[in-house]
Amino acid sequence: MTSQTMSAEPLLRVAGLSKSYGARIGCDDVSFDLWPGEVLAVVGESGSGKTTLLNCVSTRLLPTSGTVSYRMRDDSWRELYRMGEAERRFLMRTDWGFVHQNPADGLRMTVSAGANVGERLMAVGDRHYGNIRATAVDWLGRVEIAEDRVDDQPRAFSGGMRQRLQIARNLVTHPRLIFMDEPTGGLDVSVQARLLDLVRGLVSELGLAAIVVTHDLAVARLLSHRMMVMKDGHVVEHGLTDRVLDDPQAPYTQLLVSSILQV
Amino acid sequence: MATPLVVSELCKSFTMHLRDGIRLPVVDNARFALQAGECAVLGGPSGAGKSSILKMLYGNYAVDSGQIIIDHHGTLTDMAAASPREVLAIRRDTLGYVSQFLRVVPRVSALDIVAEPLLARGRDRTEALARSRDLLSRLNLPERLWDLPPATFSGGEQQRVNIARGFITRHPILLLDEPTASLDATNRAVVIDMIAEKKAAGVALLGIFHDQDVREAVADQIIDVTDFAPAKAA
Missing domain, CATH: 3.40.50.300 (P-loop containing nucleotide triphosphate hydrolases)
Structure with a gap:
């Protein structure tokens, strides 16, 4: 604390x-x-x-x-x-953030992991693609998702990875x-x-x-x-x-x- | 300076709702005070209520009646009536606790578990980890274990992690629940030294010790818990 x-x-x-x-x-x-x-x-x-x-x-x-x-x-x-x-x-x-029990309820399953995180940044007005991608990669790292998975869709992730992705998506906007x-x-x-x-x-x-x-x-x-x-x-x-x-x-x-x- | 901790008229009973609401009184009218720079020891046989008293002081057990007055940043605060937020603030800054068993957090290394109370008080991470290393090495925990989570450690190793975690901060009051129970003679001696240093630094300590040698080495005051035994129901 x-x-x-x-x-x-x-x-x-x-x-x-x-x-x-x-x-x-x-x-x-x-x-x-x-x-x-x-x-x-x-x-x-x-x-x-x-x-x-x-x-x-x-x-x-x-x-x-x-x-x-x-x-x-x-x-x-x-x-x-x-x-x-x-x-x-x-x-x-x-x-605010809302983490659902079922990650599919809180993620967009057919866009990439990076876009799932980046989308929240765009919602608060971030427009610079390079920054958005860099921040997304940083957050995926913090929830222990390797950089080489950033372009994969969450459909291809395990349950635990999806849940970590959902957390990153929620926390990226602080x-x-x-x-x-x-x-x-x-x-x-x-x-x-x-x-x-x-x-x-x-x-x-x-x-x-x-x-x-x-x-x-x-x-x-x-x-x-x-x-x-x-x-x-x-x-x-x-x-x-x-x-x-x-x-x-x-x-x-x-x-x-x-x-x-x-x- | 105010007395760091004063307990008065403290009573505790358990109501077992799953056993037809039987009421089990465990402590009746406990009263004592701790002095800065002294170590008081709770004495009495098993089941006399020593652990219950310690747990009430730390806020893990609710109190039926009575006061636990703690000098928290110069303000006298009743732990028995404090809100959860106040209890957490008192624990962070004023009241430390070495429990009998380590509550293991998955995946967190011994070094980080020990450093955590300092980090919670906003101290620099490098400094906190350095102090953590000092304490673990002083307590003879093999260095190859420091980066591992303590889940697989032996009882004595876990207990030393626990002691290091409790002693790393400068809490003015420190509660010790059988910290030496599963330690060998060498490490018991280390803990006795560490308690002496806390006393010299003006900390008020209250402990339960089952080893006679440790108790004799550290105790300035023995509080006989049987004085607070509830009257047996006729």
């Missing part, structure tokens, strides 16, 4: 966020602040509402009630659901906030470790704030500072990651922690 962690004001404020699908609860009355440089893990089983929450916070899904406020680069606070659609899209493309939905979900264990180590290094090096949805408590332990446990759309426990895992208080968290298989 860098000194940015101690900045006085949060980057994101979520207050009373709820989403219902008719009579069914997606997530109910969720509130939290997220500071620069802080990684928040949202854990829970399938159907607990963690992805609904992530989508509502990242403006991909309209909440039923509640507010999400974001501190812009000029330090002004904006309520996301009161922004215009175009402005919100611009924010998502430049200041976002301040990144959302990750089960970033290691579909990967082999050996590939997971490599990816986690990479994400961990990048997050602390760049001082990124991140919200990571995962059902894997080991991922939460390794990546996050703070943890939120969800069940049936409700937050049942929220606190320092070490504390939640070493001394779980809620019955459901105790069940989750005690269900981890030891190897």
Whole structure:
């Protein structure tokens, strides 16, 4: 963690966020602040509402009630659901990143790896081909993709490489906030470790704030500072990651922690 | 200067929701203070609550009631009531911890694991790695291991990585959870020297030591944890 962690004001404020699908609860009355440089893990089983929450916070899904406020680069606070659609899209493309569980959802599979990364740079106004390519190659290197693969399409990449490419595509514009939905979900264990180590290094090096949805408590332990446990759309426990895992208080968290298989 | 750490009326119990909500009290009314430049040792038999106290002080265990007042940058802060962000800030700058076991991060070398707390405090990478090398060599960790992740190291080797990581910073308070448990006599002696140097530098230490020789060599104060034993249910 860098000194940015101690900045006085949060980057994101979520207050009373709820989403219902008719009579069914997606997530109910969720509130939290997220500071620069802080990684928040949202854990829970399938159907607990963690992805609904992530989508509502990242403006991909309209909440039923509640507010999400974001501190812009000029330090002004904006309520996301009161922004215009175009402005919100611009924010998502430049200041935010979204890493999907399935890399195919976050990549363009039929253009080259280099273009996948370069495209985000062009979206923020970069026009110089040489610079774009150089930056793309640099970022592919940082996510451990060799330079000679830069002209290949992600279709020709393994799952782990695709996921690393997706991360490069998201980080190239130097976002301040990144959302990750089960970033290691579909990967082999050996590939997971490599990816986690990479994400961990990048997050602390760049001082990124991140919200990571995962059902894997080991991922939460390794990546996050703070943890939120969800069940049936409700937050049942929220606190320092070490504390939640070493001394779980809620019955459901105790069940989750005690269900981890030891190897 | 304020006392670095004061514990008062500290109580802890575990509620086992998966076992019909049984309540297990482990610590009752713990109270003690640490002095700068001294090493206090938690004494008492296994199961008396020594580790639980250490984990509460570091924020890994929640506290039922009581205060853990820490002098953090000159401000008295209650660790028992601190927000996650405050706990992380206190851990980074004020309160260090050498755990019994190393939590291994895949693919990160021993050298980097040891240097990490300095990097987190914004120190220069070259300097941090140099200090890391000094400590690992002082603790007699063979140089050929330095660039490897410690996952495959022996228990004693992992523990020395852990000790180096805990001692590399100048935290004013240092908690030690059986740091010498799996070390040979030579390395135990090194750790005793390192603790003496911390004391000389004005650090307040609190440890659990099962080896009699280490305890006698380092302890300025023994805190008998059985004084904080919960009354047995009738």
